[in-house]
Structures are given as structure tokens and as C-alpha cells.
Amino acid sequence: MLAALLVASVAAVPVRAQQASNPVVAERMRLMSDIGAASKIMGDMVSGRSAFDAARAAQAASTLAQLSSRVPDAFTANETDPASEALPSIWANWSTFTARADAMRTAAQNIDTSSEGGLRAGLAELGGACRACHTTFRE
Numbered sequence: 001m002l003a004a005l006l007v008a009s010v011a012a013v014p015v016r017a018q019q020a021s022n023p024v025v026a027e028r029m030r031l032m033s034d035i036g037a038a039s040k041i042m043g044d045m046v047s048g049r050s051a052f053d054a055a056r057a058a059q060a061a062s063t064l065a066q067l068s069s070r071v072p073d074a075f076t077a078n079e080t081d082p083a084s085e086a087l088p089s090i091w092a093n094w095s096t097f098t099a100r101a102d103a104m105r106t107a108a109q110n111i112d113t114s115s116e117g118g119l120r121a122g123l124a125e126l127g128g129a130c131r132a133c134h135t136t137f138r139e
């Protein structure tokens with residue numbers, strides 16, 4: 001259920017990165033889009049949109065962990081752009097923000113991609129990590 005919500009929220013988000021004229025903002029938005037794409041590969045498997053494939057899921061989880069570790073660097077500079085949905089509270093609460101990024105990386109690393117049930121449970125955790133940050137730090 002949570003995984004389905006995750007997929008729905010990712011699918012509903014248009015790619016806005018191209019609309020940001022500030023290159024720093026465009027880059028961090030692209031990073032988030034890539035995080036969304038890696039999540040969607042796995043989400044599609046548990047929602048039945050694609051067949052469960054353990055190797056492909058493991059690859060996506062590993063990509064996601066790597067992308068997650070790039071989040072703090074991508075957001076270090078306090079840059080703005082009209083297309084951005086990032087809230088200024090990120091830079092006022094930097095250690096909380098980076099802790100949420102760490103939590104996403106841990107959730108990605110902990111996903112058991114060997115079975116569909118494991119993937120489903122891992123994605124529920126992951127979806128919680130996405131929401132924990134978006135709720136506080138994204139418009």
C-alpha cells in the first residue's frame with residue numbers, strides 16, 4: 001500500500017528540473033528525479049506494473065543508495081529558483097536535513113530485493129523516508 005502510494009506520488013510529479021534556470025537548483029532537482037526513477041523501477045514491480053526481477057531490483061536499490069549519498073552535497077549551497085520546491089528551512093535545520101538523507105540511504109541499503117515480499121516491505125520503509133523529508137523540507 002505504501003509502496004503503491006510511493007509509485008503514485010513519483011508518477012504524478014512532472015520533471016521540473018528543466019524549468020530551473022539556476023544550474024545548482026536544476027542539478028539537485030535532477031538528482032531527486034533520478035531518485036524517483038530508481039524508486040519507481042522497484043515500485044512498479046510490487047504494484048504489478050512490471051514483473052518482479054531480483055537482479056533489476058538489486059541494481060535499482062544500489063543506484064538509489066548511491067544517489068542518496070549525493071543529496072547533502074547537492075543541497076549544500078543555499079540556492080533558489082522560481083521552479084524550486086525546496087523550503088528555506090533546509091538550511092536553517094541542516095543537520096536534520098542530512099539525517100533524513102542518511103535515513104533514505106540506509107532504507108535503500110536495507111531493501112531485501114531477493115523476494116517480492118521483501119521488496120514490498122523495504123519500499124514501505126523507503127517511502128516513509130521520502131515522506132519524512134518532503135513533509136518538512138519541500139513545498
Ligand code: HEC
Nearest residue numbers: 015016017029032033036039084085086100101104130133
Ligand atoms: C533529505 C530530504 C529528502 C529525501 C530523503 C527525499 N527527498 Fe525528494 N526532494 C527533496 C527536496 C528538498 C525536493 C525539492 C528540490 C527542489 O525543488 O529544489 C525534492 C524533490 C523531489 C522530486 C521532484 C523533482 C523535480 O524534478 O522537481 C521527486 C520526484 C522526489 N523528490 C522524489 C523522492 C523520492 C522518491 C524519495 C525517496 C526515495 C525522496 N525524494 C527523498 C528532499 C528529499
